[in-house]
Amino acid sequence: MTADFRHRIDAFGRELTPDLLGGTSMMMAGMFEGMDPQTIEEVDISYGPDPRHRLDLYREQNLENAPVFVFVHGGGFIMGDKRSEKGPFYRNVGDYAARQGWIGVVPTYPLAPDHPWPAGPEALRHVVDWIRRNVAQYGGDPDRIVLSGQSAGAVHVASYVAHPDYHVMPGGGVRGAVLMSGLFDTTAGEPNDNHRAYYGTDASKYAEANCMPGLLATHIPLCFTVSEFDPPAFQAEAARTVGAWGEVRGAFPEMHYLVGHNHLTPSQSLGTPVKDVEALLADFVGRVTA
Amino acid sequence: MTADFRHRIDAFGRELTPDLLGGTSMMMAGMFEGMDPQTIEEVDISYGPDPRHRLDLYREQNLENAPVFVFVHGGGFIMGDKRSEKGPFYRNVGDYAARQGWIGVVPTYPLAPDHPWPAGPEALRHVVDWIRRNVAQYGGDPDRIVLSGQSAGAVHVASYVAHPDYHVMPGGGVRGAVLMSGLFDTTAGEPNDNHRAYYGTDASKYAEANCMPGLLATHIPLCFTVSEFDPPAFQAEAARTVGAWGEVRGAFPEMHYLVGHNHLTPSQSLGTPVKDVEALLADFVGRVTA
Numbered sequence: 001m002t003a004d005f006r007h008r009i010d011a012f013g014r015e016l017t018p019d020l021l022g023g024t025s026m027m028m029a030g031m032f033e034g035m036d037p038q039t040i041e042e043v044d045i046s047y048g049p050d051p052r053h054r055l056d057l058y059r060e061q062n063l064e065n066a067p068v069f070v071f072v073h074g075g076g077f078i079m080g081d082k083r084s085e086k087g088p089f090y091r092n093v094g095d096y097a098a099r100q101g102w103i104g105v106v107p108t109y110p111l112a113p114d115h116p117w118p119a120g121p122e123a124l125r126h127v128v129d130w131i132r133r134n135v136a137q138y139g140g141d142p143d144r145i146v147l148s149g150q151s152a153g154a155v156h157v158a159s160y161v162a163h164p165d166y167h168v169m170p171g172g173g174v175r176g177a178v179l180m181s182g183l184f185d186t187t188a189g190e191p192n193d194n195h196r197a198y199y200g201t202d203a204s205k206y207a208e209a210n211c212m213p214g215l216l217a218t219h220i221p222l223c224f225t226v227s228e229f230d231p232p233a234f235q236a237e238a239a240r241t242v243g244a245w246g247e248v249r250g251a252f253p254e255m256h257y258l259v260g261h262n263h264l265t266p267s268q269s270l271g272t273p274v275k276d277v278e279a280l281l282a283d284f285v286g287r288v289t290a
Numbered sequence: 291m292t293a294d295f296r297h298r299i300d301a302f303g304r305e306l307t308p309d310l311l312g313g314t315s316m317m318m319a320g321m322f323e324g325m326d327p328q329t330i331e332e333v334d335i336s337y338g339p340d341p342r343h344r345l346d347l348y349r350e351q352n353l354e355n356a357p358v359f360v361f362v363h364g365g366g367f368i369m370g371d372k373r374s375e376k377g378p379f380y381r382n383v384g385d386y387a388a389r390q391g392w393i394g395v396v397p398t399y400p401l402a403p404d405h406p407w408p409a410g411p412e413a414l415r416h417v418v419d420w421i422r423r424n425v426a427q428y429g430g431d432p433d434r435i436v437l438s439g440q441s442a443g444a445v446h447v448a449s450y451v452a453h454p455d456y457h458v459m460p461g462g463g464v465r466g467a468v469l470m471s472g473l474f475d476t477t478a479g480e481p482n483d484n485h486r487a488y489y490g491t492d493a494s495k496y497a498e499a500n501c502m503p504g505l506l507a508t509h510i511p512l513c514f515t516v517s518e519f520d521p522p523a524f525q526a527e528a529a530r531t532v533g534a535w536g537e538v539r540g541a542f543p544e545m546h547y548l549v550g551h552n553h554l555t556p557s558q559s560l561g562t563p564v565k566d567v568e569a570l571l572a573d574f575v576g577r578v579t580a
Contacts, residue, residue: 230542235541239532239543242529243534243536247533250526251526252528252529254549257545
C-alpha cells in the first residue's frame, strides 16, 4: 500500500458508481503482474445441476493434501462472473491460491432475480460437496477447505456458514471463511434493488435469510474485512457486526480494516504489487488449516 | 508476524498476569535489534511542574520540520516508566521514531493514587504545550504532532483528545492519535483496582472522566488497535467502541486487529523483526501529517 495507490483509489469515491466500478477494475487490471506460468487452469467444471453451477480450478503440479481456497465473486446478486474475457478477474485469485501451494476454486452461481434466496447457500453446498468428493484427485485435501467471498459473494459464503441446514456435514465441512465487504444482516437498513431481486419483496421473510445470528453462533473461524473506501452502508454494517460480536461473544472478531482499499480492491489486488490482502489471506489460511 | 512468534505469544495467555507481563517483556527485549547509532537521545527534560513531568527526546541530526511522534507508556495508571535501566523499553519507541525521520517524544507522568484523574489529560496538556514551544529547536514541526499511547497511556492520550477543556489550542494542536489497547468508557463494566486508584471510588463521577463521548465527537484522526491476545475486557471494549462509532458516525473507525499480538507487544515490537506495527504507525503518521 503506497500513498499514491491510496490517493488514486480515494479519487473514485465510495459509492458503487460506474466510474468507481469501471475505473477501479481498469486500474487494478493494469497493475496485474500476470499469471504464473506454473499455474494449471481447469475451466468450467460442473459442480451442480444449474448451467451456472460451474467452477474454475487452479493449481500447480504435484500437489499433495493441499489446502483448498474458494473465492466467490460479487455482483449484487444479479451479475458478475468467475472470469472475464477482457481482464484478469478473477483468474488472479485462483492464480494467487496456486502460487501459495493451495488449490484455488473460483465458482460462479445462479443469479437473481431468476434464482432468489436460497440459491446462494444451495450453490455453496454444491461447491463444498463437489470439493470434498473430487479435490483429492487434483492433490487437494478435502478436510482443509477455506471459503472466501467479496460483497454478494461474501453474503453467499456467510449464508452457507450461518445456516447449518445447508451444510454438507455437521460443522459445515470447512476450516474457515473470509468475508470481504458484505451485508449480512437482512433485517438492518432499507432493502435496495439488489436485495429485493434476491431476497424478494416480502420483508417479513428476511429473518429466515439473515446471516447475522448464525455468524454470531458459528464455530467456523471467520475473517472479516472492511475497506477504508467502502460505501457508508457497508462500513456501518461492519461496525454493527463488531458491536454485536462483542456483546454476544465478549470478544473482538477478526475484522481487518483495509487502509486505502475500496469495495473492489481487496480481491482485485491479488497478483498486483499491493500485497497487504495477499499477506492477510495467507496468514488466515495458514492458521486455520494448520 | 510469523506463526512461531504468534504461538509463543499465545502461550502467555490473555490475562495480565506476572507471567504474561514479565515473559512477554523478556521475550520482546531479546528480539530488540538495538538502538540506531544515529539516534541522539536527550533524557529527562522537564515539561511541567511535577517531578514526573519528564520526557525523553529522540532524533537524528539535521532535521527540519520533522513530524513529532509522542508515545505514552502504560502501567494501569499506577506504575510504569518511560525507560527502564534493565531493558530497551521504551527507548525502542523513541528510536523507531528517529529512524522514520521523526522526533520521538516519550514522556512519563504522575501516577495514581497520589495523582488521580485528571492528572492524565493535564500531563498531556503540558506535553503538547512543551512540544509546541520547544520542538522547533530540535528540528521538529510543532504543527505536526501525533500522540500515541498503550493501555493506560492510551487512556491518557484519549482523555486529552476527548476533553477540549485540556486542549492547548482549539482543535487540540495535534494531527492525530494512536490508541492501543485502552479502556476508554469509564461507565462500562465494573471498575477494577486500577480504575479506583485513578478515578476514585465515587462511580457517579466517572461520567466526567469518560472518554467515549469525546472520542466519538472529535475531529482529530484516530487510529485504534486491539490485539488478538488482549484480555477479554479490552476486546469487548474495542468492540463496543466500533459499534458506537458506527451508530454515531455511520462509518467504521480506523481500528486495527493485530493478529498474534498481546497487550504489550504492539509497542514492544518496535525495533524487532516483527514489523507489522511499525508499518501501521508509519502509514498512519504519514497520512495525518502529509
